[in-house]
Amino acid sequence: MSTKAVFTMKLEAELRDEFMAATMEDDRPASQVVRELMRGYLDQRRRSREYDEYLHQKVEAARVSMREGRGRSNEDVEAAFAAKRRQLMAG
Template sequence: MSTKAVFTMKLEPELRDEFMAATAEDDRPASQVVRELMRDYIKQRRQAREYDDYLRRKVEAARRQRDAGLHFSNEEVEAEAAARRVELLRRIGGEAGL
């Protein structure tokens, strides 16, 4: 990959020295590591934006369903779950008595 741009940044001398020592330990060019860090950062930000968009769409869909009356209250959900548990326990009890 050819260099097409130069990136200059200010940082503390101690940070630079530690970074350069760490890349030298790994026998890797500092510029290669910085490029990888940049790519990783860009990827993380893209994934965060995609997740935020996904979550926003899910919330909007839920709000549309709520506004259309296509929802259940917590009490209704809990009552349905309790009824299912009772039915399952009844079935298990009936099968155990065979």
């Protein structure tokens, strides 16, 4: 992969030294490890955004269901499961 941009950053000397020593122990270029860390961070953010969108869609679908009278109230659900718990405990 050819270098197309230079990225400069400030960090503590101790952190830099420890990082460089670790990459040398692994016989890997520090720049390669930093690129992998960056890609991992971006992937984590992408997955987080996708999950947030998924969750938003689920909540909105539940709201629509409740508005249309197809949902059950929290009280109804709690009562149904309380009855199931009592049945299991008696069983």
